[in-house]
Amino acid sequence: MTQFAIGVDLGGTNLRAAAISVSGQMLGKIAAETDLSKGPGQVVDDIVRSIETLRQRHREQRLTGVGIGVPGFIRIAEGLIVGSNNLRCLEGYPIRDHIERRLGAPVVLENDANAAALGEKWMGAGKDVEDLVLLTLGTGIGGGIISHGRVLHGFVGMAGELGHMTVVTNGNPCGCGNRGCLEKHASATAIESMSNLLGLGEQLSAKAVFDFAVQGDERAKMIFTAMGQALGTAIANLVNIFNFPLYLMSGGVLAAWDFFYPALVEEVRWRSFTYRNTQTRIEKAALGNEAGLYGAAYLPVQAHRVTTE
């Protein structure tokens, strides 16, 4: 009997789930909504329903297990979310154990950016390496570190909070309590803030700023240069710390790659001796918003050492 796994990506309003074979073939996906205001029990119901739907569709195969990626700080051993701007109602709720009990199948809870990094390592831009760092550029910035082919967790499960690295010593204040966090200088939100500050327009989206840049607007281009420099400072630190072969970026902001990448790589080059003296690659991730689904599905496969041949 062949085996498959299910990866779930839980966001603030959306819920996506995918059935993926243990060798990494996408078998099918479903999307659903979830209403956090109805409380954690309802969210668990919605997740279980999605998983059961996929399990039913693939009932001729055996379900290895389920991985669930969530935005926020987690305690991996307990399967708990301990801090999440988007999923406050789930903080401290034993979501993993509830779902596991309902399904009768192993469930792994993981940070969503960690899951995306693992997905890129398994079936994406990091297939050929065992060590990589992924930065997910969205309204915030998440990070995932893959070391020796596995997610680096730290002792609690909070490793990889790369969006909260300080890149500007006394920079913009962040909800985490720090100032100058990477995500306050290089996320889509940061691009929007900068466009306000530079008078490009009020409440422009990052996409609108990108459109201005495409049209040749100098202020818009300057915003992407500043964003690239902030990202470059962070990546230079990561290169100096990890000396990994591959640093990936994902997220909608990648559409503006040509506007921010030159400043980014210039910043990494002058800030990192290691970058200048090694064949370090800084690249776009390959799986888009499916990376988290692949990585979440791979978690139980990896945990149970299922043969993928």
Next chain:
Amino acid sequence: MTQFAIGVDLGGTNLRAAAISVSGQMLGKIAAETDLSKGPGQVVDDIVRSIETLRQRHREQRLTGVGIGVPGFIRIAEGLIVGSNNLRCLEGYPIRDHIERRLGAPVVLENDANAAALGEKWMGAGKDVEDLVLLTLGTGIGGGIISHGRVLHGFVGMAGELGHMTVVTNGNPCGCGNRGCLEKHASATAIESMSNLLGLGEQLSAKAVFDFAVQGDERAKMIFTAMGQALGTAIANLVNIFNFPLYLMSGGVLAAWDFFYPALVEEVRWRSFTYRNTQTRIEKAALGNEAGLYGAAYLPVQAHRVTTE
């Protein structure tokens, strides 16, 4: 036949070597000088002579292997030093292979701060954990990362260059090409530079600045506060990145712990959500300048999985 290993710590002028049992007992140490101006062949001769002296003294035991810690960037697979301010004459010279051939025993080349971190994990302040970060505070700042009980190397062997993390976005220029490197804001050299800038005195040593602080001099105390803040910024990043349970510091500057630690921990606290929500420890290393000897000796023990019972 019981087994032992030899750890070597090679500096710019000094050469130390220690015979250590595979269970971590210090059997004996020797110190020698080495004259880099006489070229790499002479340095190899000096190292081999020290090792042979120790091997002779412990000839009733079998030599598992030798580890050599060196300051600078290394390529671990080739056993080469590729960049070192203190050992320029050895850059690109196949030092590991030459020593290995002369001894007829396995030799591992390692960055000195990596070796010190491993030593602290094996027999020092990190005995009870599998994951830690060590910062060595000296004229420069070195770093070593221990993950799952082993040195994190990266793909070339250059991981852990923590002294070159950017802590002040446009800070002091560093020999590595960057500005605002941790070691330009928190090393003994940085303390000396700050004392010049603040008019505390010209060409004061870090020890002299410490003595001023002990006497209650406000400028001297301010210097250690600034140094603690820079260290705290770096450690906050490391906590956010790794979520490891333990961050250690070593080096002569630790004498001034009471002057810089309060500012350090305050900086980590406000800059790191993870620190505030976990039982992360920031402590003094335990083995002093013997950490590198222990760690270097442990390298061949670990590489060959010698039973330490």
